[in-house]
Amino acid sequence: MPEPRIVLHQWLISPFCAKVRLALAVKGLAYETQEYNGLLAAKAKRLTPAGKLPVLDYTDASGERTRVQDSSAIIAALERLHPEPSLYPEGPRERGLAHVIEDWADESLFWFEAYFRLLDPVASRKAAAYLGAGRPGWEGTILRRAGELTYKRRLAVLGLGSRSERELVEGAREHFEAIAGMLAGREWLVGDRLSIADIAVAAQVGEFVRTSRFADELEGHADIGPWLTRVGVELS
Ligand SMILES: N[C@@H](CCC(=O)N[C@@H](CS)C(=O)NCC(=O)O)C(=O)O
Structure with missing residues (x-):
């Protein structure tokens, strides 16, 4: 074919x-x-x-x-x-869990990831280098500023914008603990094989590792680090 x-x-x-x-x-x-x-x-x-x-x-x-x-x-x-290998668990309970975890990664974890990538000056400089790759340097700087303004507005609408930096750090770490808790003693977030839940969560955690202040603690975490590699996230 x-x-x-x-x-x-x-x-x-x-x-x-x-x-x-x-x-x-x-x-x-x-x-x-x-x-x-x-x-x-x-x-x-x-x-x-x-x-x-x-x-x-x-x-x-x-x-x-x-x-x-x-x-x-x-x-x-x-x-x-391309149904094989399937990314969605078969049983209704595991399928439902995978759906809920994917949605949580996309709609909650992401906003913490966006904050610690775009609104943290050190991380946003690193992110700008990727966003401007192959283009004149000033274009990356413009995108960095635009991203900062856009996501400040969006985080304010979501309510995250009114949290202090300390509360946001605590909120992010609560999310990391939730992931570590789901992984303790297991290879995958749902069931006994890789699913959309692992892919959605690992994609967000991978971006935390690429640019954010949490990179070392996530990469060095006994459960999270090896799981990122299993899912296929390329670590430095
Ligand atoms: N729910 C969408 C979210 C996609 C999304 O927010 N993409 C961001 C990049 S991380 C984007 O395009 N931002 C530009 C914008 O919102 O104008 C998905 O899962 O694809």
Whole structure:
């Protein structure tokens, strides 16, 4: 059967793009990437009405192209097209748990990750280097400022913006303890094999490791460090 052509429109730094890359790797699917570093970010806005990345273009053997945005929708679509290995547990309880954990990673853990990447000066300088990769240096700086303003506004709407830095550090560590608690004595977050829950959570934790002040404690954690490697997150 001819291979499909898969193009992932991405930012290397985005945890949601990392989530899709992890899923593609587990499914053993070859793909190309289209990067939107620096001021090319404006082009990413025009790919779909949501204006966000990741976006995936999937062209099947007959040449028909489907465009999907949103990491959860993209991975669910890949699962329908390439069911093996499955990323969703079979039993209803484990399937439900995996869904809830994916949603928690995307909708709660992410905002802590965004805070400690974009609103921490040291981390945001590191992030800007990725966001501006291959582009003139000033473009990375502009994106860093834009990201800071946008996410300050979004965190304020969510209520996280009114928490003190100390409370945010405590909140992030509570999340890390929850992950460590779910992993204690086990290989995977749900059931006895890798699932969408591991991929979604590891994608966020991987970004914490790449740029944030928590990198060493996460990478060196007895349960979390080896699990990140098992899921396929590339550590430094
Ligand atoms: N729920 C979406 C979230 C995607 C998302 O927030 N992507 C960020 C990058 S990490 C983005 O595109 N931000 C630009 C913007 O919101 O304008 C998913 O799972 O794909």
